[in-house]
Amino acid sequence: MKNIRNYSIDTQCIHAGTKDDANGAVITPIYQTSTFKFQDASHGARLFKGEEKGYIYTRLGNPTIETLEDALAIIEGGAKALACASGMAAVHTLLAGTLQSGDHVVCSESVYGATQTILANVMTRFGIETTFVDTSDLAAVRNAVKPSTKMIYVETPANPTIVISDLEEIGKIAKEHNCIYALDNTFMSPVLQRPFDFGVDYSIHSMTKYLNGHADVVAGAIIVKDEGNYSPMRKMLNHFGGTINPFDAFLVHRGLKTLKLRVMAAQDNAQKIAEYLEHHPKVENVMYPGLKSHPQYELAQKQQLGSGSMISMELKGGFDAGVKLMNSIEIMQLAVSLGGVESLIQHPASMTHAGMSPEARLQAKITDGLVRISVGIEDVDELIVAMDKALAGV
Ligand SMILES: Cc1ncc(COP(=O)(O)O)c(C=O)c1O
Structure with a gap:
């Protein structure tokens, strides 16, 4: 479609990327091939x-993957x-593609666990240091910046505390200090948060x-604001090999078509569930x-x-209540991950963050009674009945 960038996100989700096909296929087919035949030796050489x-x-490149990109x-x-x-292949490619020995990173302290691990334990082996700060505190961000700071890396809303960092103000700090500005936009998606409006360089x-959106693919993405930042990143991804496969690329592109519908429907459900939970006597805080x-x-x-569809709540009954x-909860699946059409629920203190000491968990504001819900698009009244029944038993 011509000039697709001028259309609304609703139309972009349906049509963006799709290639004209020799056989008239409306959907870009899955090019399930590892390699491509050259017409002759000089064609190969030119490529x-x-x-x-x-x-x-x-x-190095594939039509189905390119469609998604x-x-x-x-x-x-x-x-x-x-x-x-994967998302982690994207994080690693970004870090390896932009940083070098002697560089310093300022990163949100409430950041996805594996991102924290790479920055704190792996990049240090290559001479790259990171200071983790509460990026919702702008003074803390400013104080953490040093002459060697090359990147400010933010995740907002944060997982699982749903703390929000001020993207515009952090963008100003990044610009003032000539730092690369990176944002993990997973929780909001492009439907609810527009990274490049805030000066973000890499989303x-x-x-x-x-x-x-359908809990059947593991995949990640880096989106660059400026064309000039693309080629070095492409080389890094091609050489390190963290590329997606054509079948998963097809599935994600298929998922994108309903992105806006799914995000809005889940958000409507989440608002109603959050309002219900806020008044529940067994819930301390939502x-x-x-x-x-x-x-x-x-x-x-x-x-x-918008507000998205991730809710964290603290149960008055602590760990055992969690x-x-x-x-006991019905409909909601007991599983990590998020952002699918199905509602998922998990208890960080006994699951994702069980490996942390109770003191470290408390410091990160992950209390024993904290429960995280990724709200899906099931019937909201049925979800509330399921929650009501389960809470009655805690
Ligand atoms: C905010 C966020 N960023 C990155 C990742 C890593 O993504 P993946 O599991 O696709 O590697 C996750 C995974 O849960 C996440 O929640």
């Missing part, structure tokens, strides 16, 4: 020299996109979550950006286009 556009080998760049509003084998996604009681409600209204709820 390798980059004198002619074409496909050589799927790790074009769609991602358009929907997120960046210049170009790279589809990766990262675990496409395993909302972008694919963290959801769409509730006025959220400490950063105003900021969420300002920088997000475990009981996990064992």
